[in-house]
Amino acid sequence: MMLAQETIPPDEALAIERLLRANLKTVWMAGKTAKRGQHGKHHGLAEGTFRIRDDLPASLAHGVFQPGQSYRCLVRFSNGEQLDDREEDVRGMAIKLLDVGGTKLLPGRGDRPEQDFLLIDSPTYFTATMADYLAFNRHFTPLQDLRRNGRTPGRLLRAAWGLAMLGVCHRDTLKAAQRMAGRRVGSPLALRYHSTTPYLLGPGQAVKYKAIGQTPDPGPTQEVDGLCGALWTALGQGPASFDFGVVVQDDPAAQPIEDPTVDWEENGARFTPVATLTLPQQENAADKDALAETLRFNPWMSLPDHRPLGYINRARREVYRAMADLRQRKTRPG
Numbered sequence: 400m401m402l403a404q405e406t407i408p409p410d411e412a413l414a415i416e417r418l419l420r421a422n423l424k425t426v427w428m429a430g431k432t433a434k435r436g437q438h439g440k441h442h443g444l445a446e447g448t449f450r451i452r453d454d455l456p457a458s459l460a461h462g463v464f465q466p467g468q469s470y471r472c473l474v475r476f477s478n479g480e481q482l483d484d485r486e487e488d489v490r491g492m493a494i495k496l497l498d499v500g501g502t503k504l505l506p507g508r509g510d511r512p513e514q515d516f517l518l519i520d521s522p523t524y525f526t527a528t529m530a531d532y533l534a535f536n537r538h539f540t541p542l543q544d545l546r547r548n549g550r551t552p553g554r555l556l557r558a559a560w561g562l563a564m565l566g567v568c569h570r571d572t573l574k575a576a577q578r579m580a581g582r583r584v585g586s587p588l589a590l591r592y593h594s595t596t597p598y599l600l601g602p603g604q605a606v607k608y609k610a611i612g613q614t615p616d617p618g619p620t621q622e623v624d625g626l627c628g629a630l631w632t633a634l635g636q637g638p639a640s641f642d643f644g645v646v647v648q649d650d651p652a653a654q655p656i657e658d659p660t661v662d663w664e665e666n667g668a669r670f671t672p673v674a675t676l677t678l679p680q681q682e683n684a685a686d687k688d689a690l691a692e693t694l695r696f697n698p699w700m701s702l703p704d705h706r707p708l709g710y711i712n713r714a715r716r717e718v719y720r721a722m723a724d725l726r727q728r729k730t731r732p733g
């Protein structure tokens with residue numbers, strides 16, 4: 400096994416097709432807006448600057464990571480699943496660099512001047528294989544359907560069955576999911592976010608991304624929309640920043656490409672800071688909220704130098720693309 404090497408099982412295309420069909424059912428309506436099936440609740444979309452270190456090591460200078468280079472960016476903060484910020488959950492940070500030249504890998508949108516980085520506040524993802532993910536997802540989506548679309552006898556029955564199956568047949572995966580999404584937090588600016596899945600950084604080098612919030616942690620919020628409140632109160636008073644960097648794979652066995660349940664740093668990989676992401680003082684606005692709903696993020700909105708790796712990322716290319724198309728079709732103007 401070599402560094403940055405993927406292993407693609409023969410039946411993967413079929414599995415991704417099944418995953419895509421299951422995910423399409425999770426888009427839900429809030430008034431005229433079609434909401435993301437996951438990470439549907441955002442806390443805000445902030446404008447920022449992503450500045451690469453002047454003294455970036457030459458081995459990391461690939462793609463957008465060029466010493467001294469600066470990009471405008473948008474950052475969408477979200478809950479993974481919950482609508483009430485007091486609940487335990489995983490939190491998302493989706494970064495879109497703007498004015499990025501070069502052809503991107505996302506089919507049909509390769510000419511857009513964007514580079515996306517998607518992160519969550521957990522160093523690991525909860526399933527080691529596509530089979531585990533599909534099995535879990537099959538029994539979890541009825542619970543999402545119930546939560547989003549309201550109680551009917553049919554939905555209640557399917558959700559109860561799903562919960563029972565998760566508890567009986569997928570107990571370990573359920574525990575791993577609960578570990579990943581098991582935190583109560585107080586501010587999206589105070590968290591540590593991770594890509595959990597790997598990406599190329601130039602030929603033969605694999606990394607995971609990490610962004611470390613520099614804002615002091617206020618402790619878990621006591622309000623339903625407390626994370627939106629904490630974000631915009633802080634940004635109304637002054638700038639906030641994140642140290643953004645990469646965890647570089649140096650042992651393909653201890654830091655696997657295909658299994659995102661392994662924390663590479665726990666297994667000896669080193670973090671190197673690459674850039675400072677600064678969100679200047681700013682206010683929230685209706686157009687920022689509207690853009691947070693309609694914006695599309697995709698790990699494959701990426702230069703080839705940062706190509707996504709591993710089964711989860713291979714699956715996400717078509718899933719996120721189809722979900723964003725569906726949201727765009729279903730959202731009504733006004």
Ligand code: HEM
Pocket residue numbers: 418422434435436437438475476477491492493517518519524532593594595596694695696711714715718719722723726
């Ligand atoms: C097979 C595994 C996964 C599936 C099926 C999946 C599915 C989804 C879906 C359907 C969305 C909404 C997309 C849209 O409507 O445009 C989403 C958003 C998101 N996902 Fe995943 N996801 C997976 C793995 C991951 C992983 C490993 C991460 C770790 C970083 C992640 C982080 C995010 C984030 C941050 C968002 C919100 C993006 C935004 O702000 O628009 N997901 N995911």
